[in-house]
Amino acid sequence: MRAPYLKTGLAAGFTLLASTHLSFALDADDFAKKFAAAYASQGANITYDGVSADGDTITLKDVDIEMPGEDDGLDLGDLTFNGVKEDGSGGYTAESFTNDEIKFSEDDNELTISDLKVENLRIPGEPGAESVDDIMWYDSATTGPIALTIEGQDVFKAARSTTTTKKSSDGSRMDFDARIDGLEIDLSDVKDAQAQQAINGMGYQTLSGDVVLNGHWAPETGEIALTEYALTLDDVGRLDMQFSISGYTLEFIKGLQQMQEQMAKQDDDGKSQQAMGLAMMGMMQQLTFNSLSVRFDDASLTNKVLDMVASRQGMSRDQMVQGLQGMMPLLLAQLQNPEFQKQVTEAVSLYLSDPKSIEITAQPEAPLPFASVAGSAMGAPQTLPQVLNVSVTANQ
Known part of the structure; x- marks a missing residue:
């Protein structure tokens, strides 16, 4: 008598197990x-x-x-x-x-x-x-080797890359950082004869280094900031850019995506392009400029360039530097901003005499709408250094 019940129980158990497995199967x-x-x-x-x-x-x-x-x-x-x-x-x-x-x-x-x-x-x-x-x-993304080949020649290689992101518990801030390590750039096959001559003269047929990026984004205020975006090339120097803007909110991103979709559907004619340009200007008015910094720390590039140019001109490096220092006021006079002209002349002259570092910063006293910056650039460009509170410093 037990056999039928046993068979029924096993069948029921198997059916339950199968249905449970199916209910948890991924779609x-x-x-x-x-x-x-x-x-x-x-x-x-x-x-x-x-x-x-x-x-x-x-x-x-x-x-x-x-x-x-x-x-x-x-x-x-x-x-x-x-x-x-x-x-x-x-x-x-x-x-x-x-x-x-x-x-x-x-x-x-x-x-x-x-x-x-x-x-x-x-x-x-x-x-x-x-x-x-x-x-x-x-949370993270990594790659192994990266290679760019042009006409069979490896012109860019990297050993690895790493990107990590971290979101705060309340979602108010996202931090991100990225690295590209083992960077190699091959300039030995540059086709332009003049460029190749300059590369060979400075000994930069191959370059090695790395790229580092760090920053954060606050979705509610739309503040997006790069606290470090640096390219370092051995025996060349380090170029680092930092900036901060606000207004890059989720709503702004959504509007930008919709605009991209519209642009993809537009006819490639003057009226359509003009309309989309005006729409883009309207989008940019939602952003505000907080700060910007561009800095170069020299490792040998400046003196090599000065030596190469001086040699072509048949003069010494010191003579080349003196000539450039003398030309600076004349070149900068077109800015029609004597105060800024003096600051740039002093910084560049100091850097050329002893190349260590040069930095340009723009740090307005209060965040500026992009529309205000664009208006100054088009209407009164000579006032832009004061509007953005631009400073140029060397060897600091």
Whole structure:
């Protein structure tokens, strides 16, 4: 008598187990659609040829990114998402997604990115620009070697790149930093004869260095700031830019995306271009300028340039420097701003005499609307140094 009950119990248990497994199975199609929708909300169109799931691993086949106004998309190949889970609000999280090799080719140019890995990816259930929770986000992205080849020649290589992001618990601020290490630039095959002569004369056939970027974004105020954006090249120098603007809110981003879509649909004629230009000017009025700094720390570049130019002119470096210092007031007189002219002349003269560093900063007493800056630039350009509170310093 027990056998029928035992069979019935086993069958019921198996059915329950199977139905439970099915209820927790990932919806690969829904995941793929929401991943594509998240990209679309940020101004790009994702297409793919197929999607498959194996446990908590989802693979999108032959992924392609299309940007508004661009004829050709970027082929990313297959993307594999590992550790995928539903987040309970209609969205998904993934422990990582990877791609072994991405290649972008155009004519005789090819960019190759190896070993892409993005960790702790969050895909919103309803992507958009209403709040920070509607934006696709990740904790880190890394790559292995990167190479740019032009006509079969490797002109740019990097050993690795790293990007990390961190969002505050209340979503009021996002911090980001990025690095490109093991940078190599090959200038030995530059076609222009004069440029090649200059490169060879200064010994810059190959360059090595790194790139560092740090900054933050506050969505509510729209403040976006780069606290460091530095390119360092060995035996050349370090170029660092810092800036801060406000008004880059989620609402502004949404408006910008809509404008990009409209521009992609517009006819390529004068009236359409003029209308979109005016619309863009209107968008820019929502932004305010806070500060800007550009600094160059010399490692040998300036003296090598001075030596090379002086040699071509048949004079010594000191004679070249004295000549440039004498020309500065005449060149700057066109600015019609004696106070600023004096400041720039003194800074540049000091730098040329002893090249260490030179820095240009713009730090207005209060944030300035971009429209105000543009108005000064067009109406009274000689007042711009005072409007922006521009200063030029050397060797500090």
